[in-house]
Amino acid sequence: MVEIKNLTKKYGTKLAVDNISFTVKEGEILGFLGPNGAGKSTTMNILTGYLSASSGEVSIGGFDILDNPVEAKKKIGYLPEHPPLYMDMTVREYLDFVYDLKKVEEDREEHLSKICDTVKITDVKDRLISNLSKGYKQRVGIAQAMVGNPEVLILDEPTVGLDPKQIVEIRSVIKKLGREHTVILSSHILQEVNAICERVIIINGGKLVASDTPENLGKSISNENKFQLRVAGEEREILDILDGVSGIKYVNSLGRKESGSIDFVVEAEPDVDVRTPIFNALASANLPILSLQTLDLSLEEIFLEVTQSQAGTYIADVDEEEIEIVNTEPDATNNAPEEVVEEGASEDESNL
Amino acid sequence: MKNKKFRYSLNSKAFIVGAVIIVLLLNAILISLDSKIPLEFDFTEDKIYALTEESEGIVDKIEEPIEILILTTGEDTQSISMVKNVLDKYSQRNSAITVREVDVIKNPAEVQAYVQEIASMNIGSLLIRQGERYELVNATDFFSQNGYSYIERVVTTKLAGFIDGMTASSVFFTTGHGEQISNSTTKVLEMAGYQIEQFDSLSKDFPEDGKSIVIISAPQSDFSVEEIDKLDKFLDRGGNVQIYFDPIYASSDLPNLQNYLREDWGIVRNTHVVLDSGNMIENSTYMVGVLGDHEITNPVKESQKRAGYSPANSFTVAADKSTGIEIHTLLSTYDDAFAKASVEAIMEEGNLQKSANDESGTFDVLVAATKDIDNVDNEVFTGKLIVGGSVLIFDALTTDTRFANEDILLNSVNWMNGGEASITVRAKAIPGGVMSLTVTQFWIWLAVLVLVVPVAILACGIVIFVKRRYK
Amino acid sequence: MKAIYKRELRAYFKTPLGYIFLFAYLLITSAVFTLCNLLTQQTSMVFFFSYVNLVFIFVIPVLTMRLFAEERKNKTDQLLLTAPVRIVDIVLGKFLAASTVLLIGVAATTLYIPIMELYGTPAIAESMIGYLGLFLTGLLFIALGMFMSSITESQVIAAISTSVIILFLWLLGDVNIQFTEVLTGALAWLGSALDWLMNFISITNRLYDFALGTLNLVPVFYFVSLAGLFLFLTVQVIERRRWK
Known part of the structure; x- marks a missing residue:
């Protein structure tokens, strides 16, 4: 056609x-x-x-x-x-x-x-x-x-x-x-x-x-080892604890979203479920988890997935892509996870 | 096919350039054709921009190239384009005639030879030339104050002068008696193709050619016996004479001339002043008269136009008029006209109203007479005479378009010229005329047109817009 | 073409634009009529027609500024250009709609003739030719204004540039530059070509014939062919934009 x-x-x-x-x-x-x-x-x-x-x-x-x-x-x-x-x-x-x-x-x-x-x-x-x-x-x-x-x-x-x-x-x-x-x-x-x-x-x-x-x-797409985490407590303290949990690839602080708590994005090593270790570690430090949410992958991340398996030159592409995103939607890079959350949220709602 | 962008963009660039060139070219071709073939339709009521048959007849006779230069200062004005428009018809009719504009400031060399004469002329004047011969036409001659176009008449007349065998007939004005020779009269005659000449009848002979026309216009002193004799001989040769008296401008005491008229022609001049306050045009001393039945006046009567006169002497036919003389009234008053004894009498009364002892009735103020004369060779000549009671009949009144006096003057001269017009291209009315609105009417229309209607439309628009906005 | 014509014509009268045009057109035209005819008490419209085309400097942009600029700005051109219509039809439809509004204005002002008839004898045939000249001039300016609207997204720029060009064309009749004087010798041909072009472009020179009451095919062709040229250029602008 x-x-x-x-x-x-x-x-x-x-x-x-x-x-x-x-x-x-x-x-x-x-x-x-x-x-x-x-x-x-x-x-x-x-x-x-x-x-x-x-x-x-x-x-x-x-x-x-x-x-x-x-x-x-x-x-x-x-x-x-x-x-x-x-x-x-x-x-x-x-x-x-x-x-x-x-x-x-x-x-x-x-x-x-x-x-x-x-x-x-x-x-x-x-x-x-x-x-x-x-x-x-x-x-x-x-x-x-x-x-x-x-x-x-x-x-x-x-x-x-x-x-x-x-x-x-x-x-x-x-x-x-x-x-x-x-x-x-x-x-x-x-x-x-x-x-x-x-x-x-x-x-x-x-x-x-x-x-x-x-x-x-x-x-x-079914990558389920990335979370958004909201923990009540001091940022430094929480980061120290999280550092001690094995299987975490990286932690990225998003700053204060709710008074008295800090938001983090946490990514685990492939095929490792780190949710229980994190809960245990924070609980024992008396730092309550207010929310723990699996993040849906953003399109950019799917790109990474798709292109990674195809070519090794994707990093250059991604850089370029990010520059473009900055140009069109200034907020996109700064608060990328945030946007993902919003989209994810609406998706969740709509799926109900 | 491989590079579509190239294919399409090249096409469209060539397209654009091509289209612009084609449009310019077609226009250029049409513009250049404009002066050669008629591409124009004249929608004016009087066909100002089309040549009359008379003009076409004359234009067709031109064989040697004639150049008509429009003298401008480079600018196009309304009147220049009107003139150009008419001149184009000449060049379209006959390719021997070429018309072009000359900017006299930028190209003074073109008109170097005529610079003295041109200096006093208006923008848009014409220089018509054929080899060494040339004629100049002042732009002021093209239009009259009252909305008439003389362009065709003037140009045709001038062009006729370039054609061999089309020499104009002459009209002679006598001088030496304090005659009032009016510029407007001579202009009308000149425009109709007559040559104007003046001669002192005391020292010079009357013209030899019996076809000539002599006009005696409001003399202030009498003619001598010798002059009367010469005048009589001229008429006997079949000559043509027009004599105009006037209660104001001519002497009331011209015994030799008056006696000649009475004895030889049976026409008596009454030196009183004829007035007709009932038929007087507002704000003037011009009066409307009644046209007589004659070949001079009949065309005017048919066209429903009026003829006028100013305070005048009148004429009566003497009882002892000889039978060989025919006298026709050309213009007389209505029957409620009256006559005052003299201008002085009017001054004393201080008004132009009829008083009890004024003579009343109809008075003839313009008459034509013919007399057949057998000469020695048994040839019959017809002497023609026109006498008028007021010089203004053919002076100021000829330029007043409320009256047809110009037509009567031309018809009378043509009649004397043997029934042939020299050239009779008539003046053509420029579109439009006069309106008579009162001040109130003016303001009402101003308010309606400039205020009420536009504002109503705007209000309408606003209402519709606002209504829709909340839909 | 019909659909676009209908939409544009509706748009003129469902939005204030058509009314603003008629308001300004009638206001200015009537003012000129009052000055040239009612005040002088002359029925001849020669003066009226030689001045009244000045009205276009103000009113033509009202008709033309939005035609394409607005479509581009609001991206509605995407609807037109992806619909099964040719670009020529889009351009013609819009042109005819604007011309119709102009025609309404011109037709309304022919009522001056019966007004003069009340107080004198107007020259009807001559005046109608004058109106024809006025309308043809308007058509050319609409095509011009539409072209200006097609090359910009800003209605303001489209409007101002249209006004300025019309004013320029009008003034050209009064400017008296002789290129033949500046360019001599080897460039003499260029000089005479430029002189011809200057005279050719001048609108006032083209309008005399109409004002005088004669229908000359040369200026008729001038207006029609130039209007056609601008329509063609408008089509080209839109066509070429796809290739940018």
Whole structure:
């Protein structure tokens, strides 16, 4: 359905997408994973014809996106990173416009109301888009992509900015859509891809670094020897105790999060469960553990996992990656674990 | 196929440059064609920018190249573009005529030979030249104060002068009797293609050519017996004479001239002052008259235009007029006109109203007479005479577009010229006219157009915007 | 094209922009009409038409500034450019929508003729030609303004640059530089080419014919072809941006 061959995109001298090739079969839900700045959005923009590749070919349902743009684009529904919404229109006006724009032939009323029901925006149909909450805006964006029943849905971070309840809903919508459509979905949240996709592609620094089913990737994800630990007491004292526990690879203090306690990230040696030794050691020192939580691996860490086994040059890549993350999300590196906690938390909630 | 970026970007760069060049080129071609073939549709009511048939006839006769230079200072003004627009029609009609603009400040060499004459002329004046011959047209001649365009008339007339065999007929004004020769009259005649000449009838002979036209305009002293004799002989040769009296500008005591008119032509000059306060135009002493039935006046009557006169002497036909003389009234008063004895009498009364002892009725203020004369060779000549009771009939009134006096003057001269117009390209009305709004109406419209309507629209927009904002 | 035309036209009248345009256009035009015709009590609109195109300096940016700049800023261009429509259709749809709003304005101001009819006899045919000239000038400026909007993300920059260029084109008619004087000898051809170009670009020189009441195909072609050129350039700008 979607065929990508040797896709390369250069911005000046910088390679944003570096020789990526893959195909998506009809009815497949493909996950597109990568950190911010990895080239996910660029690739998707090229797939949909918004950008043109420096070299390489994209064909959608047999039509080349450059040579036959109108035919190719007819088969695509696209939700970009920022939903392309006209703030001065009501939802109904907006969808009407998209309907006209895509020259849809199905019955207007029936088609649009079906979409509105699917993404649950029927009750805000007559409201101005600028007055909608972020979640609703995102849903209107998805509705827009669904107009005209395109064979391929390309969704760039469809759940970003949604609350957990909405995320669950949207995911089930996408899963449902996947029965009739080919879906390409990008995300930087592993669990999301895990929950929806049949196949996952990971790109980093513009390069395709992994392509596999979530199950296979999942094996390398199930790393359970990293924790976040909250202990009441003095930092120095706690660190001394933890130093004495064997099997701990490193301890990283996160500082004071709650008065009278200190947070730590603790990583154990592979295949060693250090939770009981830590509890015992701290308990005997009369330093109560307030919380002990397994950390879900961040995408960056999965990268390490994936790329480590592939090439020995990953350190350079990671450095570069981190610089990029600094550029896009300044907080990401400083408080990396914190962010992971937040994501993990929301994941936990949503899994309930 | 390998490097798509190269393929597409090269294409589009070539595309852009190509498109710009094509657009400029097509425009350049059209602009250069503009002066050669007509690409224009004239939507003005009077077709100001199209040539009349008369002009086309004359233009078609031009064979030797003629160059028309528009003398400018490099700037394009509204009037220059109007002139250019008309001149383009000449060059489109006949390729022997070329038109171009000359910046006299930047290229003084072009007009070096004419610098003395040009110095006093306005921007947008024309220099028409053919080899050594040249004619100058001052830009002030192109437009009248009251919204008429004379461009075509002036240019056609001047061009006719370059055509062999198209020499203009002459109109002679007598001098030596304190005559009032009006500039506006001579200008109208010149523009119609007549050559204006003056001669002292005391020392010089009347013109030899019986087709010539002599105008005696408001003399203040009488003609001598010899001059009357010369005048009579001129008329006997089939000559044409127009004599204008006037209660103010001409002497009321011109016995030789008046006797000649009465005895030889049966026309009596009444030196009273004819007035018609009921038909007087506001804020002037001009009065509307009644046009007579004659080939001079009929075209004017048909076009529903009015003819005017100022306080005038009148004429009556003498009872003993010989039968060979035909007299026609060209312009008379309405029947509620009246006559005061003299200008002095009016001054004493201090107003222009009728008083009890004033003679009243219709008075003829402009008449035409013809007399057939058999000469020795049995050839029949027709002497033509027009007498007017006021010099202003063809002076100030010719430039007043409320009246058709200019047409009557030209028709009368053409009639004398053997029924042939010299060149009769009429003046053309520039679009538009005058409105009469009261001050209140002006302010009402100002308020409606500038305030009420725009603000209403803006308010409408704000209401819609605010309503939607809370949707 | 139809969908985009419809959306843009709605946008003009569902947001204050269309009303602001009509407000400013009618205000300025009526002021010029009052000065040139009602005050002087002349029905000839020659003066009106030679000054009224100044209004475009102020009002055209209102119509054009957001056309592409806003789309880019709000990323809504991603919807248009990934929809099954050609870029030409997007550009034409927007152009026609702005032109329609302009047409509404111009049509509204033809009501000056019946107003003058109450107090005199206006030259109707001549004046209508003048209005045609005004509209064609507006079309060219819309195409220009849209082009400026396509090369920037900032509406403010698009608006100001459009105004400045229109003002510049207007002033060009009054500037009197002769390149043939500066460039002589081997460069004489360049001088005459530049002189021709200067005269060619000047809007005021092109407008005389219309104001005088004649429909000359040369200036008609000038306005139409230049508007077309700017539309073409707009398409190229958007097309080329994909390759950056």
